Amino acid sequence: MENENPGKPKSSTADRFILLAVLLLLVVFPFFGPPLFFLSLFISIFLFISLTESWNLLGGYTGYISLGHVVFFSIGAFTTAVCMNCFGTSPFLTAILGGVVAGGVAAIVGFPVLRLKGAYFSISSLLLAVISQLIFLNWEFVGGSVGLWYKLMPVSIEANRVIFYEVMLGLALLITLVVRYVEKSKFGAGLITIREDEDVAKTIGINTPMLKLKAFVLGSFFAGVVGGIYGYYLSFIHPDITFNINTSLLILLMAFFGSCTTWTGPLLGAVVLSLANQLIVTFIGAEISRVLYGLILILVIIFMPNGMIEYLKMGQKVRKSQVG
Amino acid sequence: MDINYFLESVISGVLLGGIFALLSVGFGLTWGAMQVLNISHAVFAVLGAYLAYWSFVKGGIDPLLSIPMVAFLLFIIGGVAYRLVIRPVTRARDVLMGSMVATFGLTIVVENVMSGFWHPDPRLLKPSYTGTSLFIGEIVISKASLIGFAMAIIAIALLYIFLHRTFTGKAVQATWQNPTGAVLVGINRDRVSLITFAISIASAGVAGVGMGLIYSFYPSVQNDWTLYVFLLTIVGGVGSIIGTALTGLLIGLIMGVSAAFLPFIWVNILLFLLLLIILLFKPEGIFGV
DSSP states (O other): OOOSOTTSOSOHHHHHHHHHHHHHHHHHGGGGOOOHHHHHHHHHHHHHHHHHHHHHHHHTTTOOOOSOHHHHHHHHHHHHHHHHHHHOOOHHHHHHHHHHHHHHHHHHHHHHHTTSOHHHHHHHHHHHHHHHHHHHHTOGGGTTTTOEEOOOOSSOHHHHHHHHHHHHHHHHHHHHHHHHHHHHSHHHHHHHHHHHOHHHHHHTTOOHHHHHHHHHHHHHHHHHHHHHHHHHHHSEEOHHHHTOHHHHHHHHHHHHHHOTTSTHHHHHHHHHHHHHHHHHHHHTOHHHHHHHHHHHHHHHHHHOTTOHHHHHHHHHHHHHHHHO | OOHHHHHHHHHHHHHHHHHHHHHHHHHHHHHHHHOOOOTTHHHHHHHHHHHHHHHHHTTOOOHHHHHHHHHHHHHHHHHHHIIIIIHHHTTSSOHHHHHHHHHHHHHHHHHHHHHHHHOSOOBOOOOGGGSSEEEETTEEEEHHHHHHHHHHHHHHHHHHHHHHHSHHHHHHHHHHHOHHHHHHTTOOHHHHHHHHHHHHHHHHHHHHHHHHHHSOBOGGGHHHHHHHHHHHHHHHOTTOHHHHHHHHHHHHHHHHHHHHHSOHHHHHHHHHHHHHHHHHHOTTOSSOO
């Protein structure tokens, strides 16, 4: 059968098989008894996939670059920690609550802040992160400058890691699928229109403030849920850890590196950069790793200003046009 | 409340504000003239502080005397950074965002190189005259702040003169107001951008020396300084030197007054909340266009 749409890659059934196989491998991986280090590495990768994909709902599709994603991550973490300390509930149950609280805060905060454009929005989000960090540092109820502890699960370290591995994998998968769904939906189309030209979007009747708010709240909800779980994994949280601006910037970096225009971008960016960081730290040295990281960022923005996925797509187009 | 203590807080706040103003004018310059959000601005200020520190500690050169050298070196470094990092980015579709990401990368590189070579121990510039204080009546004023302030005012004045009285400076303004028009009248945009960026970085370095006289510094202090730079630039109006300078004094005043009444930690929260509110209601800034 002729491929009717020459631009579309052929046979997604083969691709789907491969994806399913990879997923299955990932799920059963911990049961082959790999060193705990690998489980931790994967958990960290799943964390960044979750954060970057959820960030991309607003950042990539609408072009509103938020530097405050960690705020919602932290809210989720602190919510589950407080619930555990006050009520003894397991974060696996209260993580959703963490997400809801984070989403609620996002709704309140997003309302005024999303009216700003470009750099002003980004700086506002940065300020929110800074102010929130300062507030949490001085708020006794959430531990102030001492931080909060979680009660450990009554299982072995190995079992503990495996549980978190599977949960984080599940979260990363869920969030990625949701983002993919959004991208292909009318909602996503509206968001992308906002990025392309917000004024035009308004003139054709797209309710831009509502769409932006929805994307912001949804992304923050997911960040909160992830935070609720990951905090439990860390078993100790502190405003300096959870509100760390470097995390915000890393999310930005990973999304940009992969291409923030599509759902595969943040996924690729999170995986590649986390692995690259780990390789550099292991084989070259921790000090230099940060310098190399900065260099990668500079090089990426110069040579692949639209990210890796877009760069690959462009290469594919060039190759196709040369063959045809 | 002791009136003397109040006056001291206010004066030291204002003096500090002047130095923060110098730190910020360069940032506003590149933002306004080139649409470049130079996140690395503050880290170059730290570099300037380090250069002055090493020439003082190893070479015995007084920090004030090392200012011309610091300015010159950072001018060169700024030029190099422009060619390697900034210029390629200005060709991107979204210069503002692209420059944000690229300069963030630059910041990471510079901060960690400094950290690697010089270690993150806090340093302070301590020439002999900064230890003592000046007494006006019963009010105590730190000499370090006074000197830093005087230096900052002179530097800001020089920048202003450059922009408004020299040919190159006017070319910078022209490029800023109408890039296409500037090119049409024969202004070499690339040259102008290079000079603008280099001067901006040089001013950051000089500001760093001033900061180093008063505050202890280490590579990652650039995070805090960057926030102040944002604060002043946005409140003062992007690119307005006078606006930024006045805002510096204003912010310094607010800092001084609130430091007299509030616990230290809340001063920062207050300041950043203020910035957030101004951003929400008047993003062009108090003096902005």
